[in-house]
Each structure stands twice: as structure tokens, then as C-alpha cells.
Amino acid sequence: MNNTLVDVKNVTKDYRAGKVIVHALRGLDLAIHEGDFMSIVGPSGSGKTTLLNLVGALDTATSGEVSVFGNDLSTMGRRRRADLRLKSLGFVFQAYNLIPVLTARENVEFVLELQGVGSERRDIAFSTLDDLGMGDLADRQPNELSGGQQQRVAVARAVASRPRLVLADEPTANLDSENAEALLQMMRHLRDEQAMTFVFSTHDPLVVSYASRVVTLRDGRVVSDELKDPTSDAHEAGN
Amino acid sequence: MVSRSTLRIAWRNLGRNRKRTILALSAIAVGQLAFLSVAALMRGFGEQYLDSITGPMVGHIQIHAPRWRDDRSIDVTLRHVSATIAEVLQDPDVERASPRIYAPALAALEVEGFMSVVVGIDPAAESHPRGLVPGEHLSGQLGEHRVLVGAALAQKQTIEPGMEIAIVGQDVDGSIANDLFTVSGVIPSAIDIVHSQGIVMSLEDAQELFLMPDQAHEIVIHLSNPDRIGDVVARLSSLPLLRDAEVLPWQEILPQFVSILKLMEGYIFVVLFIVFLAAAAGIANTMLMSTFERTHEFGMLLSLGCGPGRLSRIIATEALLLGLAGVSIGTALGVGLVALTSGSGIDYAALGGSASSYEAAFAGITMSSHTFPKTYVSDVAVGVIAVLLTSLLSVTWPVLHIVRLEPMEAMRS
Numbered sequence: 001m002n003n004t005l006v007d008v009k010n011v012t013k014d015y016r017a018g019k020v021i022v023h024a025l026r027g028l029d030l031a032i033h034e035g036d037f038m039s040i041v042g043p044s045g046s047g048k049t050t051l052l053n054l055v056g057a058l059d060t061a062t063s064g065e066v067s068v069f070g071n072d073l074s075t076m077g078r079r080r081r082a083d084l085r086l087k088s089l090g091f092v093f094q095a096y097n098l099i100p101v102l103t104a105r106e107n108v109e110f111v112l113e114l115q116g117v118g119s120e121r122r123d124i125a126f127s128t129l130d131d132l133g134m135g136d137l138a139d140r141q142p143n144e145l146s147g148g149q150q151q152r153v154a155v156a157r158a159v160a161s162r163p164r165l166v167l168a169d170e171p172t173a174n175l176d177s178e179n180a181e182a183l184l185q186m187m188r189h190l191r192d193e194q195a196m197t198f199v200f201s202t203h204d205p206l207v208v209s210y211a212s213r214v215v216t217l218r219d220g221r222v223v224s225d226e227l228k229d230p231t232s233d234a235h236e237a238g239n
Numbered sequence: 240m241v242s243r244s245t246l247r248i249a250w251r252n253l254g255r256n257r258k259r260t261i262l263a264l265s266a267i268a269v270g271q272l273a274f275l276s277v278a279a280l281m282r283g284f285g286e287q288y289l290d291s292i293t294g295p296m297v298g299h300i301q302i303h304a305p306r307w308r309d310d311r312s313i314d315v316t317l318r319h320v321s322a323t324i325a326e327v328l329q330d331p332d333v334e335r336a337s338p339r340i341y342a343p344a345l346a347a348l349e350v351e352g353f354m355s356v357v358v359g360i361d362p363a364a365e366s367h368p369r370g371l372v373p374g375e376h377l378s379g380q381l382g383e384h385r386v387l388v389g390a391a392l393a394q395k396q397t398i399e400p401g402m403e404i405a406i407v408g409q410d411v412d413g414s415i416a417n418d419l420f421t422v423s424g425v426i427p428s429a430i431d432i433v434h435s436q437g438i439v440m441s442l443e444d445a446q447e448l449f450l451m452p453d454q455a456h457e458i459v460i461h462l463s464n465p466d467r468i469g470d471v472v473a474r475l476s477s478l479p480l481l482r483d484a485e486v487l488p489w490q491e492i493l494p495q496f497v498s499i500l501k502l503m504e505g506y507i508f509v510v511l512f513i514v515f516l517a518a519a520a521g522i523a524n525t526m527l528m529s530t531f532e533r534t535h536e537f538g539m540l541l542s543l544g545c546g547p548g549r550l551s552r553i554i555a556t557e558a559l560l561l562g563l564a565g566v567s568i569g570t571a572l573g574v575g576l577v578a579l580t581s582g583s584g585i586d587y588a589a590l591g592g593s594a595s596s597y598e599a600a601f602a603g604i605t606m607s608s609h610t611f612p613k614t615y616v617s618d619v620a621v622g623v624i625a626v627l628l629t630s631l632l633s634v635t636w637p638v639l640h641i642v643r644l645e646p647m648e649a650m651r652s
């Protein structure tokens with residue numbers, strides 16, 4: 001239906017742990033389309049993190065092809081992959097992923113600076129935080145924020161430069177359900193308003209209910225890939 | 240270039256573990272304090288040395304007839320002394336030129352004689368504070384067959400002002416020279432030969448006694464700026480009147496003092512090295528701990544696409560800030576301490592537990608145990624640069640660690 005942003009073709013990923021080889025992904029195929037709000041679910045150890053790391057150009061596949069925005073990652077060196085991550089992808093990690101000595105605004109600003117945004121980055125950082133309901137707390141350091149607030153700052157940092165694709169590995173794992181819902185609603189809102197594409201992994205059925213597409217992994221393979229009608233989502237009413 | 244955010248992150252990280260930062264700061268500050276104190280003492284001592292050397296006795300430059308220095312033979316003299324001095328004083332860098340005569344002689348109060356050295360000087364030229372007879376009260380007591388006797392000699396031979404003294408020597412022709420003089424005063428002197436053997440008289444009296452009209456053995460020259468010694472030596476050597484004379488800088492006359500000064504300078508740098516080895520250990524330890532503690536944070540930033548160069552710059556900036564802060568505190572303390580002690584000076588003898596200060600004669604020059612420490616801007620600069628270089632060097636290991644980090648592995652830690 002849409003543009004394909006990411007194409008994962010018959011990918012395997014082996015990890016060597018001592019003498020044991022772990023087959024984390026075993027011939028996985030997946031296409032991520034523009035506008036997806038995709039949830040990747042599956043039991044622990046099924047390969048969710050491994051898949052997100054490959055798509056996020058943080059790691060390379062053992063075999064198969066991963067192409068992101070038309071770039072075959074296997075042909076890209078460390079530097080170019082870092083550049084791709086910085087300029088075109090947004091990341092939200094589980095927890096504790098802000099620079100502790102910088103305020104919320106400075107955290108967002110720092111990444112904008114790395115991305116080469118000029119003096120307007122200060123305003124962009126603030127307005128992004130403000131959009132996520134963090135305007136009043138923009139000058140606090142992470143240790144003065146709750147876990148949910150910290151994750152909102154992390155989302156703000158990931159989306160401030162409007163990347164086409166945002167990857168989030170269990171972004172709500174350390175949040176209570178109220179905060180988890182709030183975070184999901186925010187990401188959902190950004191996807192609707194800014195035409196960004198989100199892919200997140202989760203265990204949480206509540207989180208899954210926000211997704212427009214749910215991909216289930218088991219033993220390193222996709223076992224189901226369902227499209228849901230976002231408008232039929234019960235939680236939308238409360239948004 | 241270091242961006243403002245790099246600076247901000249580095250600065251705030253130093254505040255993250257205050258105790259550790261303060262410890263490292265103290266190590267650096269104490270290092271700089273120790274270095275500046277030792278350097279100031281050495282410099283003070285060195286200046287005092289130099290002052291004693293180039294002061295009354297040796298001057299900055301000396302002129303002699305060639306070979307006079309070999310055995311100080313009385314008949315090896317400089318001629319046309321007045322004309323030479325007049326010409327030497329024409330040189331813009333020359334402040335004073337003092338002619339001198341040195342002659343061993345037998346002296347006697349009554350029957351029994353004793354050995355002495357007659358020192359003939361120009362009272363007017365030696366009346367300045369660093370001359371042989373500083374002040375009018377001394378220089379005014381010379382001339383018209385009046386002499387000043389070295390204090391130690393006077394004490395040993397119980398010579399008192401007002402006494403008559405007979406001097407018997409050999410003139411330049413080898414004949415007996417003798418005359419009667421009146422002791423006008425007793426003169427303590429930093430110059431050993433004057434202090435313990437000297438009978439000081441005016442140049443005219445000495446020239447007359449030893450039959451050496453318009454002659455002298457030595458012309459001692461003081462410059463307004465000792466840094467110009469080399470240039471002045473070159474200029475004076477080319478004067479026609481001095482074509483046959485030797486014109487020597489003090490360094491060539493007393494080479495052993497040059498080595499002593501070099502040795503002291505060497506000692507300063509040995510202290511510098513030891514002290515900054517300790518400081519380096521302090522900074523390196525702090526930076527290493529701070530880097531390893533932040534492996535997760537660095538992994539996160541690398542995952543976002545931040546380059547390892549930026550992370551290394553943050554660490555290096557942190558080390559530099561730490562070094563800069565520590566060395567500033569150390570410099571303030573060091574300069575302050577030196578300023579406190581530079582007025583009254585420090586007595587090595589008292590430091591060593593001795594009740595009174597002492598003086599020691601070396602190569603004919605008396606040194607005091609009392610020293611006035613002195614801060615040299617160049618020493619402060621050397622200390623600051625040493626600390627900053629040390630800081631930068633101490634991040635080598637942390638930077639190697641950062642460059643080898645794999646983003647995802649680092650994040651798992």
C-alpha cells in the first residue's frame with residue numbers, strides 16, 4: 001500500500017557465545033512501510049531486539065539482506081552506519097538513556113547539535129518537549145524526573161529532527177500502565193501528525209492494542225503479521 | 240574545536256563525583272604548589288648567588304692584561320687605565336667600570352709582620368651599594384695614605400682605626416716598595432680575600448706604592464642589563480685600547496658557578512617531573528574511573544550515531560578542565576606562599592634546626608643561608624603547561640577504551 005522503508009530479506013543472525021552458536025534469527029522476512037505503527041511481539045529470546053538492532057544499523061546480519069531507505073546495510077562501513085543512525089533514524093531505548101548531567105532540553109539539543117542543526121535547535125528542542133507535555137520540566141535533569149517523564153524526553157530526543165523511522169525496543173518496560181499508555185498515545189499522535197513511522201518491540205498486551213500492525217516472532221522467525229484498523233482502536237476515543 | 244555542549248557536559252561531569260574530583264584537584268594543586276615553592280627557593284638562591292658573584296667581586300665583565308690571571312703577577316698590568324675607563328664608559332650598556340690593583344704585601348704594626356693583600360681601588364667608582372666600599376662612610380675613608388682593613392684580618396691582628404701600619408712589598412720593577420699608612424677603618428666584606436687579608440687603599444696610593452702610574456690589574460665592569468653581557472664583551476674587545484687585553488664575561492671567569500646554576504635549574508626540573516608524575520597518576524585514575532563508569536552512557540550515545548571522536552573530546556575536555564582548575568589553585572597557593580615569604584626571606588639554617596644563620600665562603604665569595612624566594616613567570620608557565628600536557632596524556636587510555644567500544648555491547652553494561 002505504501003512506500004517500503006525497510007526491507008528485511010531472509011536474514012539470519014548468529015551469535016557466538018563461547019563455543020555455542022546461538023541462532024537468534026533464522027531466515028526472517030519483513031517489510032516496514034511508511035506510516036506503520038508496528039508492534040513486534042514474541043516471547044523473550046525470540047529475536048525482537050536482534051531484529052531492531054539490524055534494522056537500526058547497530059549490527060550486521062550473518063546472512064540475508066537488510067536495506068534501510070534503499071541502502072544495503074551490509075555494504076556500509078561503521079562510519080556510514082553511524083551517520084545513517086544519526087541523520088535518519090530515531091531510537092528510544094528501555095530506560096536510563098539520557099545524559100545524566102544535561103537537562104531535558106539540553107539532552108534533546110545535544111542530539112540535534114550532533115545532527116548538524118544550527119542555532120534554532122534550542123527552540124526545536126523546547127517545542128518538541130512542549131508538544132510531549134514536558135515544557136514545564138524542560139530544565140530538569142534526568143534524576144529530577146520520573147521514569148515516565150524520562151522516557152518522554154527520550155521520545156522527544158528521538159523525534160526532534162523528524163526522522164522517517166523511529167525504533168523503540170521495549171520503551172515501556174520500566175513504566176506502569178498509565179505512563180505506558182501515555183507514551184504510546186504520544187507516539188501514536190506523532191505518527192498521525194508528522195507522518196513518522198514507528199516500530200517498537202513489547203511484551204505488553206496494552207501496548208500492542210495501540211499498534212496498526214502486529215508482527216509476532218518465535219524462534220527467530222515471523223509467525224504472524226496482522227494489520228489492524230487503527231480507527232477501531234478502543235483507546236483512540238480517550239485520546 | 241570544543242563546542243559549548245562538550246564543555247558543558249565535561250564541566251558538569253566533574254561535579255558528578257565531587258569527592259573524586261576534589262581529590263584529583265588537590266593532587267594537582269599540591270603538585271603545582273610544591274613545584275612553585277621549590278622553584279622559587281632555587282631561583283631566590285640562584286639570584287643571590289649571581290648577585291654575590293657579579294656584585295662587588297667579579298662584576299659582569301672583567302678586563303685584564305693577558306696571562307695576569309695565571310699567577311696574578313704584579314707586573315702584568317693594564318696600561319692607560321684612565322683613558323680605557325673613559326672609553327669603556329662610553330658604551331651605552333656599561334653602568335660602571337672600576338679599576339683595581341691586587342698586590343700581596345707584608346704588613347706590620349710594630350715589629351712583627353703578617354701577610355696581606357693590598358687592594359687598590361677607585362673610591363668613587365666603588366662607593367655604590369654593590370661596590371667594594373659601599374657608601375660615603377667607607378669610600379670617604381680612603382686616599383691620602385689612609386687604608387681600610389678587612390674585618391677578619393683586623394680581628395686577628397687586633398688592628399684598630401687610628402693605628403699606623405707599614406706595608407712592604409715589591410714594585411713592578413722588582414724593587415722593594417714600602418710606605419706608612421693610617422688605618423681609617425675596618426671593613427667587613429662578602430669578598431673573602433678582602434675580609435680576611437685585605438688592606439684597601441685608593442688606586443692612586445697603590446699606583447704610587449708599586450710604581451705603576453696609570454696602570455691597574457683589573458677593570459671590573461657592571462652592566463645596566465646583565466642579559467647584554469655577550470654583546471658588550473664583543474664591543475669592548477674591538478676597542479683599539481683593549482686590542483691586547485682580555486675581555487671576559489663572568490661565566491668564563493667562574494665557570495664553576497655556571498655549573499652550579501645549571502645544576503639548580505636541573506634540580507627544579509627533576510622536582511617538576513616527580514611532582515607531575517604524581518599529578519598524572521591522579522588525573523589518569525580519575526579519568527579512567529569516570530570513563531568506565533560511563534560505558535553505558537557512551538554506548539547509548541554511540542548507538543544514536545554520535546562519533547567516538549566527540550566522546551573522546553568530552554573526556555579530554557574534562558581532563559583539561561580538571562588540570563586547569565587544579566593548576567590554577569596550585570598557582571594561587573604557590574604564588575601566595577612565595578609572596579608571603581619573599582619579604583622576610585627564608586633561613587636555611589633555621590630550617591635545618593640551627594639557631595643562627597650561617598655564611599659560607601666558596602671560591603672567594605661569601606654566601607648567606609638566608610634566601611629570598613622568587614616567583615618566575617616562566618616557572619609558572621612551565622608548571623601550567625606541564626599540567627595541561629599531563630592532563631591530555633592521561634586520557635590516552637580512556638580514549639583507547641572509547642574508540643574500541645561497540646555501541647550495543649557498551650549499552651548492555
Ligand SMILES: Nc1ncnc2c1ncn2[C@@H]1O[C@H](COP(=O)(O)OP(=O)(O)O)[C@@H](O)[C@H]1O
Nearest residue numbers: 015016017022024043044045046047048049050
Ligand atoms: N550478544 C549476544 N550474544 C549471544 N547471544 C545473544 C546476544 N544477543 C542476543 N542473544 C541471544 O539471541 C537470542 C535472541 O535474543 P534477543 O534478540 O535479545 O531476543 P528478545 O529481544 O526477543 O528477548 C536469545 O537466545 C539471546 O540469548
Ligand SMILES: [Mg+2]
Nearest residue numbers: 048049050169
Ligand atoms: Mg529484547
